[in-house]
Amino acid sequence: MTGIDTRAAEGARSAQGIGQSAPRPDGVLKVTGEFAYSSDLWLDDMVWGATLRSPHPSALIRSIDVGPALAMPGVLAVLTHEDVPGDPFYGLERRHQPVLAVDRVRYQGEPVALVAADHPERARRAAAAIVVDYEVTEAVTDARRAAFDPACPRVHEEGNVLRHQPVRTGSVFEAPVVVSGEYEVGMQDQAFLGPESGLAVPAEDGGVDLYIATQWLHVDRDQIAPCLGLPAEKVRLTLAGVGGAFGAREDLSMQVHACMLALRTGRPVKIVYGREESFFGHVHRHPARMRYEHGATRDGRLVYVKAEILLDGGAYCSSSPAVVGNAASLGVGPYEVGNVAVDAYGVYTNNPPCGAMRGFGAVQACFAYESQMDLLAEACGLSPVEIRRRNAVSQGSHLITGQLIDAPAPLADMLTELESFPLPATTGTGSDLRDLPGGVSQTTRGEGVRRGVGYGVGIKNICFSEGFDDYSTARVRVEATPDGPHALVHTAAAEVGQGLVTVQAQIARTELAELGVEEVTLVPADTSVGSAGSSSASRQSYMTGGAVKTACEAVRERFRELAAGHPGLSPAELVERFGPLEETREYRHRPTRPMDPLTGQGDSHTQLALCVHRAVVDVDVELGLVKVVELAAVQDVGRVLNLLALEGQIHGGSAQGLGLALMEEVQVVDGRVRNPSFTDYLIPTILDMPPMRMSILENADPAAPYGLRGAGEPPTLSSTPAIAAAVRAATGRPLPRVPIRPQDIALP
Amino acid sequence: MPRITVTVDGVTYEEEVEPRLLLVHLLRDRLGRTGTPIGCDTTNCGACTVMLDGRSAKSCSVLAVQADGCDVLTIEGLAADGRLHPLQTAFHEEHALQCGYCTPGMIMAALDLLKEDPDPSEEAVREGLEGNLCRCTGYCNIVRAVRRGAQAMSGREVSAS
Numbered sequence: 004m005t006g007i008d009t010r011a012a013e014g015a016r017s018a019q020g021i022g023q024s025a026p027r028p029d030g031v032l033k034v035t036g037e038f039a040y041s042s043d044l045w046l047d048d049m050v051w052g053a054t055l056r057s058p059h060p061s062a063l064i065r066s067i068d069v070g071p072a073l074a075m076p077g078v079l080a081v082l083t084h085e086d087v088p089g090d091p092f093y094g095l096e097r098r099h100q101p102v103l104a105v106d107r108v109r110y111q112g113e114p115v116a117l118v119a120a121d122h123p124e125r126a127r128r129a130a131a132a133i134v135v136d137y138e139v140t141e142a143v144t145d146a147r148r149a150a151f152d153p154a155c156p157r158v159h160e161e162g163n164v165l166r167h168q169p170v171r172t173g174s175v176f177e178a179p180v181v182v183s184g185e186y187e188v189g190m191q192d193q194a195f196l197g198p199e200s201g202l203a204v205p206a207e208d209g210g211v212d213l214y215i216a217t218q219w220l221h222v223d224r225d226q227i228a229p230c231l232g233l234p235a236e237k238v239r240l241t242l243a244g245v246g247g248a249f250g251a252r253e254d255l256s257m258q259v260h261a262c263m264l265a266l267r268t269g270r271p272v273k274i275v276y277g278r279e280e281s282f283f284g285h286v287h288r289h290p291a292r293m294r295y296e297h298g299a300t301r302d303g304r305l306v307y308v309k310a311e312i313l314l315d316g317g318a319y320c321s322s323s324p325a326v327v328g329n330a331a332s333l334g335v336g337p338y339e340v341g342n343v344a345v346d347a348y349g350v351y352t353n354n355p356p357c358g359a360m361r362g363f364g365a366v367q368a369c370f371a372y373e374s375q376m377d378l379l380a381e382a383c384g385l386s387p388v389e390i391r392r393r394n395a396v397s398q399g400s401h402l403i404t405g406q407l408i409d410a411p412a413p414l415a416d417m418l419t420e421l422e423s424f425p426l427p428a429t430t431g432t433g434s435d436l437r438d439l440p441g442g443v444s445q446t447t448r449g450e451g452v453r454r455g456v457g458y459g460v461g462i463k464n465i466c467f468s469e470g471f472d473d474y475s476t477a478r479v480r481v482e483a484t485p486d487g488p489h490a491l492v493h494t495a496a497a498e499v500g501q502g503l504v505t506v507q508a509q510i511a512r513t514e515l516a517e518l519g520v521e522e523v524t525l526v527p528a529d530t531s532v533g534s535a536g537s538s539s540a541s542r543q544s545y546m547t548g549g550a551v552k553t554a555c556e557a558v559r560e561r562f563r564e565l566a567a568g569h570p571g572l573s574p575a576e577l578v579e580r581f582g583p584l585e586e587t588r589e590y591r592h593r594p595t596r597p598m599d600p601l602t603g604q605g606d607s608h609t610q611l612a613l614c615v616h617r618a619v620v621d622v623d624v625e626l627g628l629v630k631v632v633e634l635a636a637v638q639d640v641g642r643v644l645n646l647l648a649l650e651g652q653i654h655g656g657s658a659q660g661l662g663l664a665l666m667e668e669v670q671v672v673d674g675r676v677r678n679p680s681f682t683d684y685l686i687p688t689i690l691d692m693p694p695m696r697m698s699i700l701e702n703a704d705p706a707a708p709y710g711l712r713g714a715g716e717p718p719t720l721s722s723t724p725a726i727a728a729a730v731r732a733a734t735g736r737p738l739p740r741v742p743i744r745p746q747d748i749a750l751p
Numbered sequence: 752m753p754r755i756t757v758t759v760d761g762v763t764y765e766e767e768v769e770p771r772l773l774l775v776h777l778l779r780d781r782l783g784r785t786g787t788p789i790g791c792d793t794t795n796c797g798a799c800t801v802m803l804d805g806r807s808a809k810s811c812s813v814l815a816v817q818a819d820g821c822d823v824l825t826i827e828g829l830a831a832d833g834r835l836h837p838l839q840t841a842f843h844e845e846h847a848l849q850c851g852y853c854t855p856g857m858i859m860a861a862l863d864l865l866k867e868d869p870d871p872s873e874e875a876v877r878e879g880l881e882g883n884l885c886r887c888t889g890y891c892n893i894v895r896a897v898r899r900g901a902q903a904m905s906g907r908e909v910s911a912s
Binding site: 034245 | 779783784785786787788789790791792793795796798825826827829830835839840842843844845846848849850851852853854855858873874876877878880881882883884885886887888889890891892893894
């Protein structure tokens with residue numbers, strides 16, 4: 004553990020050290036088109052892989068005939084589950100997901116067979132020529148029935164409830180004011196812009212080298228190698244350029260498939276999904292159905308909260324247990340309440356598998372508890388801000404799990420600041436059509452347009468929770484060059500767009516300033532260095548940032564010993580004579596504990612982060628059209644490492660929350676996805692996303708490197724309920740479901 | 752197969768192409784110009800935007816044969832003499848990209864916008880880039896970068912004249 008020690012850093016702050024808005028080291032490559040995304044990789048002798056997927060959400064496989072595909076020109080290999088060299092199953096938390104379907108399929112889009120061919124189109128056509136004889140079986144598509152109806156078919160032998168996490172504290176479940184509601188969150192897609200892709204190259208040692216866009220190289224490797232029947236050291240992964248992630252690359256997609264085809268054909272194999280296949284190729288955000296009851300005193304102080312949170316995990320486990328844990332432990336939000344009965348369930352169905360997406364588990368609960376807080380405000384005659392301020396946690400409060408909030412959590416002050424921001428000017432009748440909801444597709448002159456303002460608050464656990472051995476590794480090497488000492492930083496951490504490469508270099512410049520280091524080179528992320536953990540849970544600045552800082556400190560310690568022994572030498576001379584100086588360090592955050600299986604009690608979280616949003620919307624109540632006029636946010640990040648990059652995270656996270664509030668939903672009917680394209684699955688455009696006003700606070704967390712607080716996820720939580728509240732304020736409708744559809748407003 | 756002549760980033764190519772081949776596949780798979788990415792296959796995201804005879808076009812919605820005789824400018828041909836175009840500099844320095852997958856298309860679409868409106872308001876930038884999706888940035892820094900790029904471009908033209 005590294006305590007807070009910013010004095011050395013402050014003193015040695017270089018022009019592009021921490022706290023500076025240093026430009027991205029990959030920025031020039033990205034604006035010139037030279038940056039190599041995984042889909043850009045090319046070898047002259049490579050062939051192309053394609054995947055045959057199940058058209059049915061639930062079916063038995065009677066037989067598979069690969070003959071017609073094998074007979075086609077240009078086809079090098081056709082593989083089924085019988086060709087998996089090792090363990091036929093993989094999975095992040097439970098190894099039960101088939102590499103290729105064995106005797107049954109459990110969701111539409113489940114991989115069944117693979118083809119390698121000399122052209123991508125030939126590979127796709129050959130895959131389509133494979134004959135699979137299915138016996139369609141009843142699909143379990145209702146999460147409530149899956150969880151609670153004993154007569155419901157089982158998706159897996161273990162039963163349909165993959166985790167039930169209760170939280171129990173207190174015993175008073177009566178209050179003068181009671182509000183209740185049932186809420187629903189639709190299935191959101193991460194919709195990163197660069198679809199899944201990778202290149203597997205067979206190696207002379209019988210192993211394989213995989214160039215892949217992913218979030219966590221080592222957990223990929225540790226799933227791939229057993230499936231290939233290879234020792235881990237013969238499966239080497241290198242991070243290829245990643246076109247966004249947001250949780251969707253935490254599970255495997257085509258990794259094992261490409262390696263299997265490469266090992267079978269002896270040729271490099273490239274697989275690139277199109278957008279439609281991408282919708283079937285990764286997990287989505289769990290859709291949720293939630294029942295809440297809040298009891299309070301007449302002056303609006305919470306007495307109790309009861310909640311049932313039902314999360315549809317779809318056909319396989321993925322990271323569902325962690326999603327359930329987050330939803331349960333953060334199920335009432337950042338509010339003080341002494342009496343709680345929360346039950347969070349993750350269930351199997353034959354719907355698409357769901358797993359990690361930015362804010363996992365916390366996002367769904369946040370929509371429900373914030374909707375409840377607005378109901379309570381109304382019932383008590385208080386403003387939405389006042390009801391939240393009156394119940395807000397602060398440093399010294401306890402979560403419903405009993406965990407002490409031991410770092411600053413100035414929620415009441417954040418709300419006060421948010422409320423003080425000026426409001427944007429109103430849009431009147433007869434305004435420019437482009438300023439009205441619906442823009443140029445508006446068919447009125449704005450007579451039905453109403454303004455609404457809403458607030459939302461979110462709390463997110465940063466880093467991995469519940470006793471997970473969470474660590475990151477960094478190797479730092481300082482060597483002499485003709486231009487002076489130069490640092491190489493090597494980690495396996497995945498740069499997925501968030502700007503970790505920038506922050507790593509900033510940390511190295513700061514910590515190694517007294518060695519005269521100005522130039523820092525980041526060695527490409529691969530599995531030849533220890534694990535960095537996942538680029539998820541807003542954890543990389545904390546964890547890999549912490550690892551780089553610790554490794555730099557170790558190098559600096561050796562340097563100081565050398566300097567003390569040779570007082571006449573300059574830093575450059577010391578490095579020249581005694582270098583290179585290299586140290587590798589693992590960094591761990593403070594240990595966390597599991598949640599008690601019956602009461603949910605336990606110090607399960609590493610760090611907690613808060614964000615608050617205010618949304619201003621115009622709604623055409625007759626047409627059901629919504630325009631978000633402004634989003635304002637206050638977030639406490641502990642310590643700003645790079646302001647421009649941080650603002651970008653808050654903008655982007657807020658935009659994804661806007662999408663969930665108003666437009667984004669994977670529409671699943673009877674287990675089938677109806678909208679697997681960007682024509683029908685809508686993400687916010689530049690016209691949908693308004694300008695933002697924000698305030699960033701720096702109340703340091705003493706346990707974290709530099710006092711920082713993970714920042715990527717919190718804004719995704721609070722923007723959704725703020726926008727929903729604003730639309731309710733404009734329309735007077737209850738709107739218990741997101742995304743809010745035009746018919747929910749105009750035709751309730 | 753039809754034979755086409757197309758100039759890409761100043762280099763003239765003669766290629767035999769299937770009539771159904773898309774321009775973006777010609778660029779990426781035949782000419783090796785992978786700086787123009789594919790994001791959606793359905794003309795929604797704009798990641799594959801290039802300049803076709805001076806107008807922006809989504810290269811997934813243009814057949815290679817339609818580009819016969821045309822001049823194509825991609826993101827890879829924008830920097831001149833090793834110097835970044837002012838829009839490229841602005842996107843880099845204003846942090847108008849994260850994963851960067853939308854960036855080539857954003858910059859090419861912005862280039863077309865600035866030809867029509869060299870000093871666009873924030874609203875005009877938003878109207879002009881409606882056809883390009885970004886999933887990372889929330890667009891705020893993109894708007895700022897386009898306006899800064901516009902200023903730099905007009906400043907350059909003024910000083911050159």
